[in-house]
Amino acid sequence: MSGDSPDSRADEDATDTRAATDGGPAADGSPEANSRPLPGEQPGPDERDHPEGRRNLEGIRIDPVVEAEHESRRAVISALVEDEPGVLTRVSGLVSRRQFNIESLTVGPTTVEGHSRITMVVEETDPGIDQIEKQIAKLKPVISVGEVAGDAVTSELVLLKVEADDPAAVHAVSEMYDGETVDAGSETITVELTGDKTDVDNAIGAFERFGIVEIARTGPTALARGNTPTAPGEKPGTAGEPTTHDD
Amino acid sequence: MSDTAAQPRSDGDDSDGSTAATATDDPTDPDDGQTARPVSTGAESVVAALETAGAKTAFGVQGGAIMPVYDALYDSSIRHVTMAHEQGAAHAADAYGVVAGEPGLCMATSGPGATNLVTGIADADMDSDAMLALTGQVPTEFVGNDAFQETDTIGVTRPVTKHNYFAGGSDTVGDTVGEAFELSRAGRPGPTLVDLPKDVTQDETDQTPGPATPPAGTDPDPNADAEAVEEAARAIESAERPVCLFGGGVIKADASDEARTFARSYGVPVTTTMPGIGSFPEDDDLCLSWAGMHGTGYANMAITHTDCLIAVGTRFDDRLTGGIDTFAPEAEVVHVDIDPAEISKNVHADYPLIGDAARVLDQLTAAVREAPDADAWRERCAEWKETYPLTYATPDDEPLKPQFVVEAFDEATDDDTVVTTGVGQHQMWASQFWSYSEPRTWVSSHGLGTMGYGVPAAVGARVAADTMGEEDRDVVCFDGDGSFLMTMQELSVAVREELDITVAVLNNEYIGMVRQWQDAFYEGRHMASEYSWMPEFDKLAEAFGALGLRVDDYDEVAPAVEEALDYDGPAVVDFHVDPEENVLPMVPSGGANGNFAAVEDQL
Numbered sequence: 136m137s138g139d140s141p142d143s144r145a146d147e148d149a150t151d152t153r154a155a156t157d158g159g160p161a162a163d164g165s166p167e168a169n170s171r172p173l174p175g176e177q178p179g180p181d182e183r184d185h186p187e188g189r190r191n192l193e194g195i196r197i198d199p200v201v202e203a204e205h206e207s208r209r210a211v212i213s214a215l216v217e218d219e220p221g222v223l224t225r226v227s228g229l230v231s232r233r234q235f236n237i238e239s240l241t242v243g244p245t246t247v248e249g250h251s252r253i254t255m256v257v258e259e260t261d262p263g264i265d266q267i268e269k270q271i272a273k274l275k276p277v278i279s280v281g282e283v284a285g286d287a288v289t290s291e292l293v294l295l296k297v298e299a300d301d302p303a304a305v306h307a308v309s310e311m312y313d314g315e316t317v318d319a320g321s322e323t324i325t326v327e328l329t330g331d332k333t334d335v336d337n338a339i340g341a342f343e344r345f346g347i348v349e350i351a352r353t354g355p356t357a358l359a360r361g362n363t364p365t366a367p368g369e370k371p372g373t374a375g376e377p378t379t380h381d382d
Numbered sequence: 383m384s385d386t387a388a389q390p391r392s393d394g395d396d397s398d399g400s401t402a403a404t405a406t407d408d409p410t411d412p413d414d415g416q417t418a419r420p421v422s423t424g425a426e427s428v429v430a431a432l433e434t435a436g437a438k439t440a441f442g443v444q445g446g447a448i449m450p451v452y453d454a455l456y457d458s459s460i461r462h463v464t465m466a467h468e469q470g471a472a473h474a475a476d477a478y479g480v481v482a483g484e485p486g487l488c489m490a491t492s493g494p495g496a497t498n499l500v501t502g503i504a505d506a507d508m509d510s511d512a513m514l515a516l517t518g519q520v521p522t523e524f525v526g527n528d529a530f531q532e533t534d535t536i537g538v539t540r541p542v543t544k545h546n547y548f549a550g551g552s553d554t555v556g557d558t559v560g561e562a563f564e565l566s567r568a569g570r571p572g573p574t575l576v577d578l579p580k581d582v583t584q585d586e587t588d589q590t591p592g593p594a595t596p597p598a599g600t601d602p603d604p605n606a607d608a609e610a611v612e613e614a615a616r617a618i619e620s621a622e623r624p625v626c627l628f629g630g631g632v633i634k635a636d637a638s639d640e641a642r643t644f645a646r647s648y649g650v651p652v653t654t655t656m657p658g659i660g661s662f663p664e665d666d667d668l669c670l671s672w673a674g675m676h677g678t679g680y681a682n683m684a685i686t687h688t689d690c691l692i693a694v695g696t697r698f699d700d701r702l703t704g705g706i707d708t709f710a711p712e713a714e715v716v717h718v719d720i721d722p723a724e725i726s727k728n729v730h731a732d733y734p735l736i737g738d739a740a741r742v743l744d745q746l747t748a749a750v751r752e753a754p755d756a757d758a759w760r761e762r763c764a765e766w767k768e769t770y771p772l773t774y775a776t777p778d779d780e781p782l783k784p785q786f787v788v789e790a791f792d793e794a795t796d797d798d799t800v801v802t803t804g805v806g807q808h809q810m811w812a813s814q815f816w817s818y819s820e821p822r823t824w825v826s827s828h829g830l831g832t833m834g835y836g837v838p839a840a841v842g843a844r845v846a847a848d849t850m851g852e853e854d855r856d857v858v859c860f861d862g863d864g865s866f867l868m869t870m871q872e873l874s875v876a877v878r879e880e881l882d883i884t885v886a887v888l889n890n891e892y893i894g895m896v897r898q899w900q901d902a903f904y905e906g907r908h909m910a911s912e913y914s915w916m917p918e919f920d921k922l923a924e925a926f927g928a929l930g931l932r933v934d935d936y937d938e939v940a941p942a943v944e945e946a947l948d949y950d951g952p953a954v955v956d957f958h959v960d961p962e963e964n965v966l967p968m969v970p971s972g973g974a975n976g977n978f979a980a981v982e983d984q985l
Contacts, residue, residue, distance in 0.1 A: 171771045174966055177679065178769065179984050180977040186687055188711035194698070194729035196711065220548070225540060232541055262726060269723035275545040275565070275597055 193262045205260035207236070211287045211357045212264070214253040214271055214280040215245065215366040222276045226253055229274065235259060235267050239354025241291075246371060250278065254356040279366040287365075289355040293335050296325045298346040305345055312338040323348055331355065418590040424552030425450035425583035427591055428516070429458045431556040435563040435594035437487050437514075438849055439463065439478060441471040441842065443498075445491020446531060447518025450583035452489075460487075463845060463879060465838065466871035468495050472502020473835050473869070474842030476511050477825045481800055481846035483636065485512040485566045492518040493531030496577075497538065501832060503573045504542040508829025509657060510634060512571035514563045515539075519548075521581040535577045544572030549582045556591025568596035570721040571634055602720060604738035606745055614716045614733035615749035621690030621714075623759045624650045627673070630657030630828070631695015631719060633821040637740035638662070641694065644743045648753040651763045653681040655696050656813060657828045663819035670763060671772075674702040675969045676810045679770025679978055682969065684763050685710055686976035690754070692746075694718040695739045698728035699829065700972075708974035718742045770967070770980065772814050782936060784808065784888040784959040788815040790939045791858055791886060794947060799856040800825060800843045804836035804865025807894035810965040812860035834868030836861040837885060841872055844881040856884065856947060863889040863916050870922065876952035877927040884946045885954045887919050890961040898964045902985045923954035931955045 189197045193205060216222050223242055230237050238256040245252050257267060264282060271280045295314075297305055299322055309316060309326045312334065318325035328338050332355060339350070359365040418430035428451055432440075440462045444452055455462050465471040468490040475486030486506075490499050496517040506513045520529040536548050547562055549555040555578065562574040618624060632641050638661045645652045645668055652662045653673045662669050673681035685691070691713040696702070703709040709729060717724075717731035718739055725734040735742050774785045788811050801816060802825045803809040809826060818824055825843055827835035840859035847855045866887050876883055896911040923930030929949045933942045933956070946953040967978040970985055979985045 171773050172769070173773055173775055174980040177980040179980065183683070183976060184687070185974070185976050186712045189707045190709060190711055190729070192706060194706050194709075194726065196713075196730065221536065221540075224537075228540060262730075266723065266727060269725075273721070273723055275600065 193260065195262075205262060207258050207260045207263070209238070210257050210259065210264045211283040211289060211355070212255045212257060212267060212271075212280065213283050213357060213359075213365045214255070215278040215369055216251050216253055216274075217276040217278065218244070218249050218251045219276050222251070222274075223253065225274050225276065226255075226271060229270055230255070230267070233266075233270060235263065239291075241354050241356045243356065252356075252366070256355055279368055281367040283357050283359050283365055284363050285360065287357040287359055289331050289357040290329050291332065291335055291353050291355040292327065292329045293339065293350060293352040294325055294327055295339065295342055295347060296323050296349040297342050298322070298348060299324045301345065305342075308338075308341050308345075312341065314338065418556065418592075420588070421556070421590055422586060422588065423450065423454070423583065424549075424555045424578075424585050424587055425454040427552065427556030427587055427589065428559050428578065428583060429454040429460065431560040431591035431594060432460060432487065432563065433458060434591060435560050436484065437563065439845055440487040440489055441465050441474040441478070441845075442489030442516075443468050443471055443491070443495060445495045445518060447492035447520055447580045448489060448495070448516070448578070449491075449518070450580060451516065451518070451578060454583075461845075461849075462489075463841070463875065465841075466874050467869070468498030469501050469834070470838035470841070470869055470872040470875070472499045472513075472515065473505065473827075473832070473838035474845070474872070475513050475515075476502060476506045476509075477802060477839035477842035478846040479506075479512050479842075480825050481822050481843045482850060483822065485514050485563055485571075486842065487514050487516070487563075489516045490518070491531065492520055492535070493533045495531075496533055496535040500538060500542065501830075503539055503575065505827050505830040505832045505835065506573040507542045507544070509630065509827070510571050511573065512567040512634075513573040514559075514566050515543075515573060515575040516559070517575060517577050518583075519577045519579040522579045523581070525579065535575070539575050542573070543575050544570075546575040546577065548577045549579060552582050552585035552587040553589040555582050555587075556589065560591050560594030561597060564594045564596040565600055568600045569602045570631075570719075602736070604720075604741040606718070606735040606737035606742045608745075610733065610735055611742070611745045611749050614735055615746060615751070617714050617716060617733055618648070618650075618690060618692065618746070618750055619752055619754055621754045622756060623688045623762075624648075624690040624692065624754050624756055625670075625684050625688040625713075626650050626652045626662075627655065627685070627691055627693040627696055628652060628658040628661040629655040629694060629696025632658055632661040632739050633695075635695065635720070635739035636821070637694070637738075637743055638821040640740045640743035640747070644747045647747055648750055649756060649760060650692065650754070651684055651760060653677075653685055655699070655702050656826070658696065659813060659824040660818045660821045664817045665819060667764075668760075670767065672813065673975065674699075675704070675971070676814065676965050676967065677702075677969075677975075678772055678814075679967050679980060680763065680766035682967070682975035682978050683766045683770070686974070687762075688713045690714050690716070692716045692718075693729075694743065695720075697724050700728075703728065704969045704975045705972045708976070718746075774963075776936075780962070781960040782934065782939070782957065784811050784890070784957070784963055785815045786936065787886060787888060787933075787939060787943075787957050787959065788812055788860065790943050791860075791884075791947075792816045794940075794943050795856045795858065797823075798852070799823060799858060800840075800847065802826065802836050802839035802843055802857070802859045804861045804868075805831045805833045806862040806865060807890070807898065807963075807965050808860050808862040808865070808888040810895075811888065814965075833862070833865045836865055837869045837876075838872045840883040840885065841875055841879075841881060844876070844883050845879070848881075853882075857882070858947075859883060859885045861885055861887050862894060863887060863891060863913050863919075864893040866919065867913075867916070870919075873923065873926045873928055873952060873954070880951055882950055883952050884949075885923075885952070886946075887954065887956050888959050889916065889919065889956050890959050890963065891916055892961055894961075894963075895965070897961075901964075902970075902982065919954055919956040923952075923956075926952075929953040933957045
């Protein structure tokens, strides 16, 4: 500790040692004496009562019998948004700024002109998923957001470019996975496949033996099954009309 | 008491024949709902929209891209205060908003003007202060071309605004500005920004802006769910160790009266957060002052041992909670907030109540049928108050203590005095050793912790008080030597505008909070924290045209305080205080609040 007094300070007249507290200075401007315990006279941390209880990292009180531990899980989140410039940046920027674990993000138009649907797959604990939904809901261009209920219908698209040494074999594997050849040349063949994550992973595995040159993959997009609205309160709508209703 | 607005700030316009998407039932400013005056350009439409929304004051700096808007201000009723630096404009607007209880307004040109606002915008964002920033932008056709003084202001400010707008055309720009103004105070307040390309403001238009209204769906229901209120009320009734924790949201919602009524009706001891200072009088027997890293020992003991925490308008910042595992570890948490995203973000809420603080506190006061049986608990809180008082020693072999200076100003001023601060040790002393009793009297940078906030905030606070016809209120800025050096150029504004502010620099020739941490956690290695190179602030003040005084000793304090407060204009008192003094108590970062160190050796 160096901490010399500032050189510029005049040598002061001595004042008595005493404590000034909430009473403030006396009328004559000198520190007021009082009997309150100085910090050094107060009980230290070891001399105080401390409660037994604890909270976990998510701020939830831990029940000693059943500890509130959260496992992270995969969730599909669907957001209905106004299709204005920068809306995707607002959503993706929020996700990265708050360090949410995001696996994929897709965006595309809906039935309503001027609206888009953003579909995100995240890997988070239940409180984390709750927080993602709430934070996204606060963005002005977001109309509605929520986790897609239950076993959502999900699908993604992949374009695979493989070497064209054995076109017949490529075609056979493509058939097996309901793929479609979208470009064929003397050196490469490009196949288009759709399906859920597992289907696409399996198909890519099967094409590996031909030598994969390039892959472009969208990440999943999703809809809720049956009559359940995909985003909370979503209903068929037209531009300029509300497309959600409160339930 | 500067209770300027009795209604929650979540009201929009109530103009007749409004086609607003959100119906409101609150009477608002008489200015609201007026028909805007005829306009001929986009810039005039911007200014007409601001007038219609009720803006009275703007803080800003001129520049090329914003010139059309400034030109339109020439004929406006809005008072413009030219600041020395755009950061000062943002802080002044922020503080103006805090004191006046309405959105502050700041303006800057494109490029460096806009980037200089960013710190102040981020500050308002962290503290949920309503503020509108207007930035000039290069003409639309040049956007994206790296034109002269072009910055992607929308991109730069996106993470630190509630929402920002890129103005699309002269016909709509007025309505956009009106919407942005109202959005800043709808629901949870926060800063908004409108980026104004020069062609948009220069182009002709005869479209007068309509009444300012927030966007649909941004004005939430002020009342909490009735059933949830009942459940929370039962939990409060059965508590044995209840504590209120009033945050900045209580002040923003103008809910201090409701907060006082609730706590006093049921004898619930009160702690506040630092932004919540002033929501409850600190000289009240129920008050335990503020909790957190440098809060009082008794507040931290109460927060640690409570079995029912009634938290209103707080986001449980880490500086308040310490380690989350040891924060109120045995408490059922009732959490009142207007923003659903704050519920269970940091601390799990057992009883979430989403709504406006004033309304929900009224609901709770009505729903609780009997006071919790807490006599023993109140006694325990009183004992903690006796055991762990805020105090400091004044040995005769040590220089002037900074806490003494704060107390001297507190003694010499009335309860309605506004205190502004920079950030650091002086900020903590100003909040610890001053007894606050009214909302909107403590104006500081909490969440962002912006050094340099104090002087421009004093300018904004003074202008606000004068605008409200409260010229008799004192405005005192406590600043550190490091903080003062960052924004003291705004003193020139105070001199030009003849603003009656007093700046008390608690000068310890250190960036003191850093020095304190270096001593505690870095073996006393004072890397870049020694500020022995400070200029003589009293002489600097005189160079600006302000009153400059210097104080080194106890017996000089009272006369200097009196002279500075009596001086009709800006005064700076350079108090040379003990460079070794530390801020205590202190909860080490991430530690348990109940383990606060009363002296340095306990860290």
